[in-house]
Amino acid sequence: MRVLHNYSLNRGPLLAAGLSFHSIFAAFAALWLGFSIGGLVLQAQPRLSNAVFEFINSAVPGLIDIGDGDGLVKASALLAAPVLSWTGAVASVGLLLTALGWLAATRAAIRTIFGLPGPRTNPLILRLQDVGHAFAFGLAVLVSAGLTLVGTRALGTFGAYFHWSATDLAARGLGLVVMFLFDTVALASLFRVLAGIPIPARRLLGGVLMGATGLGVLKVLGSRLLVASGSNPLLASFAAIIGLMIWFNLISQVILMSASWIAVGASDEGSSVGGRTGVDDRDTGPR
Template identity: 50%
Template sequence: MAETRTDPRPSPARRDGDEEPEAEHPAIGARIGVIVQRVMQWRVVRVFLHYGSERGPILASGLAYQAIFAVFAGIWVGFSIAGLVLTGDVGLRQSLISILSESVPGLIDDGAGGGAIDPEDLLNAGVFRLSGVIALIGLLVTALGWLASARDAVRALFGLPAVEGNVLLLRLKDLGLAVGFGALLILSAALSVVGTQATDLVLGLVGLRETPVALVLSRIVSLAVMFALDTVVLAALFRVLAGVPIPFARLRTGALLGAAGLGALKVLSGLLLGGATSNPLLASFAVIIGLLIFFNLVCQVILIAAAWIAVGVTDAAIVLDPELEAKRLEEARALVAAHPEASAGKRGFWARLLRR
């Protein structure tokens, strides 16, 4: 029987360019591709992709720059009027200051010296003085400009063109909405007063007043009021200001998500302002920097909420503007007819567009 001998010499090393003995890498690549495709189908991922493709971050940065000027002018005029109207109601006035302090952290001085504006200076300012007149003009210019920019930004995320029509009527509509938002802010302050007093009454009956439980419940009531206010404001911004006929179910979900995001920003704003203050290079104007960052994040949340609604509307194949959709389909048909020699990829794209 023949004896089998093994070659004692080592096998030659594999050189560059030689094929792998086993084809495992293509299988791993295929699995990664499948995972990536699944992740790309997630609603959150598609929302952020849509938000980035429509220049959402740039639009939000422009809105934030306009917002900070509009807020300062609005605060001056609003408190000048409140100083005349709310002089006898100290509770409502203090509640209004608290609502503003929690809505825009770092804007109003809460007594610790960390705010940009002293509320006493605002309450003593006269709206009919020269400074009040200048602030009123600045408010009209900046606030109406912000509302117009917000309208165009929201419509851009929905793939809709800018609103055409009488510019004067649009400005009057924006002015009415601005007044409505201000009235809603005062109403929320009144509700906060009522809710706080009712909470104190109930806690007093059970002997829990001036306890950590009372502080926690008061904070919850305040956050609930702000959450309701933000939800209504966002719904009005998307549906009324932008003029987008969003179905109520889609509008409700987007407004609630946006309000939750704004609430999280307000709760975490102390970390933002604290980080700016701890930097010795920024300490002298840390409040202004904190407000700029805060407003930028607020505008980002607002437009991301609009993008969430826009993606949901697209998934549901809801036509927001039938005339614009018909015009786009007509242009698509004309392009297909004018370019019959187009590549298969382009023909497939226009065919998919015609089937929408």
């Protein structure tokens, strides 16, 4: 209960709503920018590009149309995104600033949940750190998709050799494991690196594992959630955008709830990582 109390006291639902709004623009900006930079490599590696598309769609259902007509952005348009031109360069700068805006908003939201003020780091250095964080995130997506591709092909070879009929199920399980590890590392990076909060390793691990589990459940149920959001006839004309906003709101709430869990635990342990977290009153009930 104290986790929810801290989350509400520090305006968690409002922060999550703001992050979901930022996420819509940042997602499209990151897609265009990422494929503009990596498109030359991905065009020559169709299997890898398909693995990247599937990985992104597993994280954000309905974002990319991989040929089934179900998606907001066509995969072919992403692979053809230009960057080696003046127009592409100017567009890339604008889109990079949009993506960095999401990182700045996420940092502020996480620090607010911890009851901390904004960081005192030089704004220019902070922006450069955000650029590095953004490119590291893109590289992590590429590596995760590559690992999934290699693992799936290995399972296919193994299944064909031993006449194993459960290859598809095993490949699905492998994809979920890779996504869980990706989410765990991403959350740890958000809390420790992006937000700059010196959280003890044990407390951080518990929080990110809980958060990654919550994100995993959302992703398993993602398609059903989005279908349910589009079943309302009043929203049918723009159901995809509404679905994405609902999705990003749920993701943002899981992230901030994990931050609240860590903040409450740190307060219980007497850690000085947070400011006023709203959990100092021990009469607010169990966690």
